Amino acid sequence: MRFPSVTAAVLLLPGLLFAQKQKRDNRSGYERSARSTVLHTANVYATPDSSAPPIVTVTPGHEIVVTAHNGPWVNVFANTDTKEDVDPDSKPEFEDPEANPDPSSGWIRDKGIVGPTTPNGDVLIYGAAAEYEAQAMRPHAPKGADQAAHLLYHRVANYFPDSPLAPEAEFRAADIRWQLDKLDISTLPSAHEQEAFLRPQIYEGEFKHLMKLYPNSPFTARAAFELLDNKLCGDWQGLPKCPEMETQLYLKYADRYPDGPKSAEALYNAAYRQGALVTMYALDENKKNSEAAAKNCQSIADELRQKYPQSDFAARAATVAFRVKQGIPVYGNDRD
Incomplete structure (x- = not known):
């Protein structure tokens, strides 16, 4: 040309x-x-x-x-x-x-x-x-x-x-x-x-x-x-500090861009990190924080299902929350 x-x-x-x-x-x-x-x-x-x-x-x-x-x-x-x-x-x-x-x-x-x-x-x-x-x-x-x-x-x-x-x-x-x-x-x-x-x-x-x-x-x-x-x-080095901080990053992102193409993924990432915290707190024998993380994980999974029901990330977050309810570790070795 x-x-x-x-x-x-x-x-x-x-x-x-x-x-x-x-x-x-x-x-x-x-x-x-x-x-x-x-x-x-x-x-x-x-x-x-x-x-x-x-x-x-x-x-x-x-x-x-x-x-x-x-x-x-x-x-x-x-x-x-x-x-x-x-x-x-x-x-x-x-x-x-x-x-x-x-x-x-x-x-x-x-x-x-x-x-x-x-x-x-x-x-x-x-x-x-x-x-x-x-x-x-x-x-x-x-x-x-x-x-x-x-x-x-x-x-x-x-x-x-x-x-x-x-x-x-x-x-x-x-x-x-x-x-x-x-x-x-x-x-x-x-x-x-x-x-x-x-x-x-x-x-x-x-x-x-x-x-x-x-x-x-x-x-x-x-x-x-x-x-x-x-x-x-x-x-993460097995410490709760990182997933705690990263959860807030992803939640803040999802709030700022509720209609963004990455919002569902951000919420899933937050749910996964709360699921990981359940295990981390349990290993530290911090029952109170472990239970709070389990509730947070379920709450975020519910929000994903409501806002983005057709997204794969909604289904994945539901699976993470189910594993938490079943007592299956989300982070680390999940074998009994």
Whole structure:
């Protein structure tokens, strides 16, 4: 798919982007004029000639700025991505050194280039992102598929902020980053520390940015649920302190987002933790607290059944409450 001529892009695109993203993009008209991304890995050559080795590559989702056309070639500044300072107080714990290559000037083939003025561009970029995301979840995922999906989803929201796909694209981009950082941190010895502050925090910047852009969307509720990961204990270590605290986190979340897509799961998590506390208190011979936890577990299970009767989490919470009534430990060894 050909990108519009640089003349048309310079004349038309700054005004369009200003109207769409006046509050989100403070870059100059020139910097915005011919911004695009590629949907495939593109070789960048010093001249419009592929007989010489490429000087660099542009991987899917990275940004280019188109400056000139020459037949089937376009002259670009490649890898011109700028890091958005969406959360100055929250810095990523892990970064791929190849995720932000240095900008280079050169020529690439005029194909697979999609920008803010490309017809149906939001769908094209979103579709490419979804494809790379699907590839990243395969057992032997292609290298860089997760990073490509992350960047391409960001482009949807960045280039097409009024697209109906923008909120979900922004969430998916943030969630990919979150899950990758979460996986990295889970491999560290500190991941098993009881206190959350004793382990590295998962980077919150992208989720917080999403919540500012779309405060009333269901994706904000999903982001808020994921952010709870940074407050949970790494390992309960058989002590009631953690499930007590985590119960309150999940109940507070469910109260704040009663119609959210994660509310039923939050209530189930609270019910499970109360069920676990029954066992923990019993082992400490704290009958009073054990009985109170059993009542709390049943109460939360009843609330789940009333509010979300079709949810699997309602049935699962009912099973937890039943186990508690039967004297079957929810936490630890449940064999008699």
